[in-house]
Amino acid sequence: MWLRVCPWWLGYFLICPYRKKLQDPEAILSPYLKPGMKAVDFGSAMGFFSLTMAKLVGDSEKVYCIDIQKRMLSRLMKRATKSGFEKIIETKLVEKKENNFVDLKNTADFALLFAVAHEVPDREMLFKDLYNILKSGGILLFSEPSDHVKKEAFEKSLSFAMKTGFSQKEELTIKGGRSVLLEKK
Numbered sequence: 001m002w003l004r005v006c007p008w009w010l011g012y013f014l015i016c017p018y019r020k021k022l023q024d025p026e027a028i029l030s031p032y033l034k035p036g037m038k039a040v041d042f043g044s045a046m047g048f049f050s051l052t053m054a055k056l057v058g059d060s061e062k063v064y065c066i067d068i069q070k071r072m073l074s075r076l077m078k079r080a081t082k083s084g085f086e087k088i089i090e091t092k093l094v095e096k097k098e099n100n101f102v103d104l105k106n107t108a109d110f111a112l113l114f115a116v117a118h119e120v121p122d123r124e125m126l127f128k129d130l131y132n133i134l135k136s137g138g139i140l141l142f143s144e145p146s147d148h149v150k151k152e153a154f155e156k157s158l159s160f161a162m163k164t165g166f167s168q169k170e171e172l173t174i175k176g177g178r179s180v181l182l183e184k185k
């Protein structure tokens with residue numbers, strides 16, 4: 001299983017406009033993310049998805065972008081400011097191992113975990129944290145890249161999610177990945 005954290009400079013490749021041809025953030029997110037929702041982009045990097053999330057939730061709402069790399073988040077904030085989303089997007093740098101995101105408890109209607117879980121050593125804790133961040137009935141879109149996350153590893157992550165209390169709503173078809181929609185009951 002791949003556990004290396006994506007280096008900060010790869011963040012520039014992740015926001016490259018050509019990626020939209022494969023994974024269009026608006027097409028992926030707009031069925032679930034609506035105006036007035038609060039959202040979390042967990043492992044946001046430089047915000048390939050975060051800016052679209054801000055556009056979809058609207059001016060009076062928040063998108064919390066969480067990452068362990070300061071350089072990813074500072075670049076994301078520059079992009080958010082340039083696009084006029086600086087009041088909607090709030091970055092959160094994970095500094096301590098035992099963070100638990102108490103300030104976000106039961107806050108989010110929607111969370112995105114896209115191409116991140118395979119970089120996190122304690123995936124059981126990762127899904128517990130996401131479960132706590134979401135409101136009851138909140139949705140988690142979980143996706144992993146199919147090239148370096150094999151089916152068994154994806155299913156193992158999914159088993160941690162189920163153990164935490166998530167239920168699977170549906171399997172999603174997103175190019176380049178294995179993806180599911182989970183719900184906090």
Ligand SMILES: C[S@@+](CC[C@H](N)C(=O)[O-])C[C@H]1O[C@@H](n2cnc3c(N)ncnc32)[C@H](O)[C@@H]1O
Nearest residue numbers: 006014043044045048067068069114115116119
């Ligand atoms: C491959 S990138 C994916 C970025 C983004 N979700 C996307 O699809 O463009 C993975 C990101 O997750 C972040 N990450 C890794 N482990 C993390 C953790 N424990 N908590 C928060 N972010 C983490 C990395 O720093 C990196 O920015």
